[in-house]
Amino acid sequence: MSNELFASLDDTIHAKARLGIMTLLVTQGECDFTQLKKLLELSDGNLSAHLRILEESGYISVQKSFMGRRPKTTLSSTPKGREAYSAYLNQLEAILNLHKKETEQ
Amino acid sequence: MSNELFASLDDTIHAKARLGIMTLLVTQGECDFTQLKKLLELSDGNLSAHLRILEESGYISVQKSFMGRRPKTTLSSTPKGREAYSAYLNQLEAILNLHKKETEQ
Secondary structure, eight states: OOTHHHHTSOHHHHSHHHHHHHHHHHHHOOEEHHHHHHHHTOOHHHHHHHHHHHHHTTSEEEEEEEETTEEEEEEEEOHHHHHHHHHHHHHHHHHHHHHHHHHHO | OOTHHHHTSOHHHHSHHHHHHHHHHHHHOOEEHHHHHHHHTOOHHHHHHHHHHHHHTTSEEEEEEEETTEEEEEEEEOHHHHHHHHHHHHHHHHHHHHHHHHHHO
């Protein structure tokens, strides 16, 4: 087995909270901050920190708006983010297949 | 989607280096320290730290012996470790399937 399979796993996505965020944004389309926070059971500070990392990598975009007087933050995945997520899932699948292949022998 | 899918991902295995170690030990049987280090391109200190975490969780066992005068450390997965690894892979598979299901709609 090549170690590249693990070395190349995208750290930006692999962190558990960010894997959760990306999965939600890719599969469900856009989410607002409050929904994400509730679904992933993260604190405001923790979720903000993970969103910043994803935004800085160009994987998500952040739109700020107002619902009446209340500020609303909407997150969505970018094409670059969806591509990276898809590549990440392919690597996970390769790990799963490796295990299946070896255990079937 | 339930957030439990992410919250319950086993942190002991999810860390990239430990996912590499567990995959090697489960699929290839026992490995010695030097092989693991080379295959995963980790430093002595870094590999030792990850092995300690896995050993403390009861996921791997460590045997120390001598090859002539040279000490040799052999690592292998325990039944508990193989069970945890298998549960972890099932969760990864659930994440993959979630994505497939949503994108096929």
